[in-house]
Structure formats: C-alpha cells, structure tokens
Amino acid sequence: MFVAVMYICFAIGVLLMAPTSVHGDEKLMRQVCSLTASPSYCWECLISNPRSREFGVRELTATGIFCAYNQSTIVQAAVTGYASKERNQKLKGSYSDCVKIIDQQVGEKITVALNSWGNNNYDDSIKNLRDAMSAIRSCSEGISYAARHAGNPPVPKDLTDGILKLLALTYTALQIEDQIHN
Numbered sequence: 001m002f003v004a005v006m007y008i009c010f011a012i013g014v015l016l017m018a019p020t021s022v023h024g025d026e027k028l029m030r031q032v033c034s035l036t037a038s039p040s041y042c043w044e045c046l047i048s049n050p051r052s053r054e055f056g057v058r059e060l061t062a063t064g065i066f067c068a069y070n071q072s073t074i075v076q077a078a079v080t081g082y083a084s085k086e087r088n089q090k091l092k093g094s095y096s097d098c099v100k101i102i103d104q105q106v107g108e109k110i111t112v113a114l115n116s117w118g119n120n121n122y123d124d125s126i127k128n129l130r131d132a133m134s135a136i137r138s139c140s141e142g143i144s145y146a147a148r149h150a151g152n153p154p155v156p157k158d159l160t161d162g163i164l165k166l167l168a169l170t171y172t173a174l175q176i177e178d179q180i181h182n
Helices: 002-017 026-034 039-047 057-085 089-118 122-149 157-181
Strands: none
Touching (some): 026 039, 026 057, 039 057, 057 089, 089 122, 122 157
C-alpha cells in the first residue's frame, strides 16, 4: 500500500509540473462536472486541487482518480477504527473483510487506473475504475448483510456516507475520463 501511495504522489507531482494540453477554467470544470452523476462531489474534488483551473479534461481525470484514491484511504481508516471497537463478531468480521477489500482491491485498482491513464490507456483505466467500484459495492454489501444477520445494529452513518462518497468519486473519475473519448 505504501508503494502505491508513493507512486500516486509521484504521478500527481509529475502531472502538476507537466504542461497541460488544453487549458481549462472554472467553466470547463463546471461543464465536466455537469456530465457526471455526482456534480457536487466532482466539483468538491476538482477545486481541492488549486491547479485544476489550469487543466484540460485529461488532467482533470487524474485529479478525479486521485480524489477517489484519497477517499479510499479515508474509508479504510474509518472501517479499521470501527472494526477495532465492534463487539458483534459478524459485523466485526465484515469490517475486517472490508478493510482487506479496500486495501487489496480498491486501492490497487485505482492505482492501476492512474498508471493506465498516465500511459494514455484509457480503456484499461476505465476498466480498473469499474473493478474498483465493484469491490466497493462488495464491501458495502458485506457490511449490510452482516448487520442484517447480527440483529440489525446500526452501521455508523459516517461510515455509510464515506463508502457512498468513495463509490461516487470513483464513478465520477470514470465519467470524467470517459469525456476524453468524446
């Protein structure tokens, strides 16, 4: 995981130092976000990078992928925290499984997506983002299933919100990248 984080930091650093293709502005960012299923998450993501206003759609894709990766680390930390405190063994097991899924599948797929993006292999990048979304759903469904079979203890709202945001940001990155083809 550490190597993946270092690679993403390096790739984003290279991106920020590289000249951009078609320069954008706030209007381009709004247009790009309007074509996603989650315009507010898209906007929040893009403005988190101060250089986004200088980017074209291609570079905005990297920002989107990085936001998805960042959210995966936030969710992984939250799930790890809840797993350590959970007393219900079924729910605790589902949290532990989710941590593994996020670490070994989601983070890896998002990292590969960024690498593929950097190599202009957009189809592979999109495939890996879709695979990451599938793994996120698996994590969410595992927790929901365990909660139902453990007497319906409430899953913390911040955790469900975090997982939903991770799914939305990953899908947003995919949708931004898809705009490169158009």
